[in-house]
Amino acid sequence: MSLEEPVIRKNPPPVTAGVGELRFQTFSGTVDYEITGQMKTLASAYSPLRGLLRTAPEIADDLFRAGDAVLKLDDGRDCRIKVLAYSAGSDTAYFEIRI
Numbered sequence: 337m338s339l340e341e342p343v344i345r346k347n348p349p350p351v352t353a354g355v356g357e358l359r360f361q362t363f364s365g366t367v368d369y370e371i372t373g374q375m376k377t378l379a380s381a382y383s384p385l386r387g388l389l390r391t392a393p394e395i396a397d398d399l400f401r402a403g404d405a406v407l408k409l410d411d412g413r414d415c416r417i418k419v420l421a422y423s424a425g426s427d428t429a430y431f432e433i434r435i
Contacts, residue, residue, distance in 0.1 A: 349372050349373050349374070350372075350373070350374065350375075351370050351371070351372050352370070352371045352375045353368070353369065353370045353371075354368075354369055354409060354410035354411075355367070355368055355369075355410055356369050356389075356407050356408050356409050356410055357407070357408040358389065358391065358395075358399070358405055358406070358407050358408075359405060359406045359407075359408070360398075360399055360402045360404065360405035360406070361398075361402050362398065363395055363398060363399070365391070365395070367389045367390060367391040367395075367407075368389065368390045368391075369387055369388065369389040369390075369407060369409075370387050370388050370389075371385055371386070371387035371433070372385065372386055372387060373385040373386070384432040384433055384434065385432065385433045386420070386430065386431065386432045386433075387430070387431055387432075387433070388428050388429065388430050388431070389407070389428070389429055389431065390427050390428050391427060391429075392427060393425055393426060393427050396422055396426060396427055396428065396429045397422070397424065399419055399422070399429050400419050400422035400429055402419070403418065403419055404416065404417070404418055404419070404434075405417050405419070405431075407431075407433075415433045415434075416433070416434040417431040417432065417433055417434065418431060418432050418434055419431050420432055
């Protein structure tokens with residue numbers, strides 16, 4: 337007979353999806369985004385929230401090269417973002433929100 341410890345399962349963090357306005361060096365336009373984590377704690381988050389955005393591959397490439405941008409969420413909040421990853425030819429870029 338073996339005694340196993342009970343498995344504690346956490347609920348996955350909520351995902352907030354929307355359409356926002358992305359602005360960086362040479363671009364200003366609409367993108368789809370998904371942010372993982374508690375959006376209501378955005379201002380007091382002790383670790384940055386992360387997400388992804390989808391746009392045309394050439395815009396995603398330019399965004400990755402720029403590195404930083406502003407994403408206006410569909411609730412009106414402006415968030416500074418730092419691009420973390422992107423694959424050449426992809427329409428998806430991954431970011432974290434800077435507070």
